[in-house]
Amino acid sequence: MELDNAQSQQKLSPKFFFVSLFILVWLITTVTSLLNLIFGLLDKKFPDILNATYSYGYNTYEFTAIRGALATLIVIFPIFLIVSYFWTKLVAGQLGRIDLTIKKWMLYLIVFLASIAITIDLITLVRYFVEGEITTRFILKVVTTLVVALLVGLYYLSELRGEKGKRFVQIASLVTASLIVVAAIVAGFMTIGSPAKQRLLRFDERRIQDLQSIQGQIVTYWQQKEVLPKSLDDLKDPLVGYSIPPDPEFESGKQYEYSVKGDLTFELCATFALPMPKGWLEYSKGGIEPMPLDYYEGRDGVVSSYPYPGPFGTNESWDHDTGRACFERTIDTDIFQPFSKTQ
Structure with a gap:
């Protein structure tokens, strides 16, 4: 009997080990995704004009980071809550000596990694601030980082110390964290729009690309025959x-x-589902750095109305509202000369 008790005290529960491992991985993933989402939203709300260009049109890569963080939080955070519930039940039961050691190591590791991550984030934020980061955005990012660190620290330190009121502290921390995650997800969808809106924007993007293609073909037709086509056929x-x-x-x-x-x-005319998106777009957030003015014989590829679709996307010459929109174009013969005169 004593031998059985000694063996039970030394046991290693595979269930507890893997649940603890899941907790560690999902916690890091959740915290990272939450901070990335909030930081991305703050960057969109308070863009740095010195590191941005005023963009026209739908940009597929503009919300890539926000979409990734949203998808991760929507999937991972509920799983993290469920696994945390089972982990709490396991901790409340009788653990072997090895399980208790794993528990302590995991808790210390969580606190350690959280401290490292928060320290790196703060160093990065301070560096951006010294470089001229917008004060409002800087302050909000620091506050967000500290709040997340505080919630993680309170939850797991209370478990580590075994305080009498740890249940209240853990519930309060978990509820607060859940509200922050839900608020961040809602704000994310409000910023990028619903999936249905994203589809409509992509339809409009396709229309602009098609009109650019047709416009380029019309110019080529005129250069070949020195007369505009009577119809698209x-x-x-x-x-x-x-x-x-x-x-x-x-x-x-x-x-x-x-x-x-x-x-x-x-x-050229088309019917659009939504107004053309426009606003400041930072280079590091999916934007395109402006090309030199002489890229196309002295024409700025980002802001000019070049007739052919290219790597620069759209510009103000294709701006439109909801509904039918028309774009009038006049061929500049000094730039687009007939092919017979250039050969």
């Missing part, structure tokens, strides 16, 4: 494999429109 060329791109919602009756306004002037 004139642009079809099986030899080069060009066909008119359809509106992404052509099945509902939407289509692109083209009309000739003069010898060198034409108009």
Whole structure:
């Protein structure tokens, strides 16, 4: 009997070991994702104008970090809460000596890693502040970091010290953390929009790309024949494999429109689902650094109305509201000369 008791006190429970491992991994993932999400939202709310360009149009990569943090929190945080519940039940039961050692090591490791992570974040934030980081954004990031560190520290230090009132401290910390996570997720969706809105924005992005393609083909047609096409059907060329791109919602009756306004002037029209997004976009948050002014013979590729679709995305020349929008273009013969004159 004494031998059995001694063996039970020395036992290592695989269940407790792996649950503890899950707690450690999910906690680090949750804290990292939460801070990344809040920092990303603060960067969008308070952009650094010195490190940004005023962007027009939908940018696929603009909210990449926020989307990743949102997806991680939505999936991982509920799992973390469930695993934490089972871990608490296991801790409340009878643990062997090895299990108690694992528990202490895990708690100390959590506090240690949290301290390291928070210290690195604070050092990084202070460095950004010294470089001229916007004061409001800097203060909010520091407050967020300290609050998260405080909640993690209170929860696990109370368990480590075995305080009598630890249950109240843990529940209060967990409820507060849950409210912060939910608020951050809601703010994230309010910033990037619902999945349905994202789909509509991508439809509009496709329309702009199609109009850019059609515009470029019209310019090429004029350079070849020195006359504007009478209709979009004139642009079809099986030899080069060009066909008119359809509106992404052509099945509902939407289509692109083209009309000739003069010898060198034409108009392209489309029906858009939403207004064109616009605002300051930081280079490090998915933005594109402006190219030199001489990139296209002295034309700035970011802000000019270059007729062909390229790596720079859209610009103010394609700005539109919800509904039908038309874009009038006039070919500059000094820039786009007929091919017969250049050969």
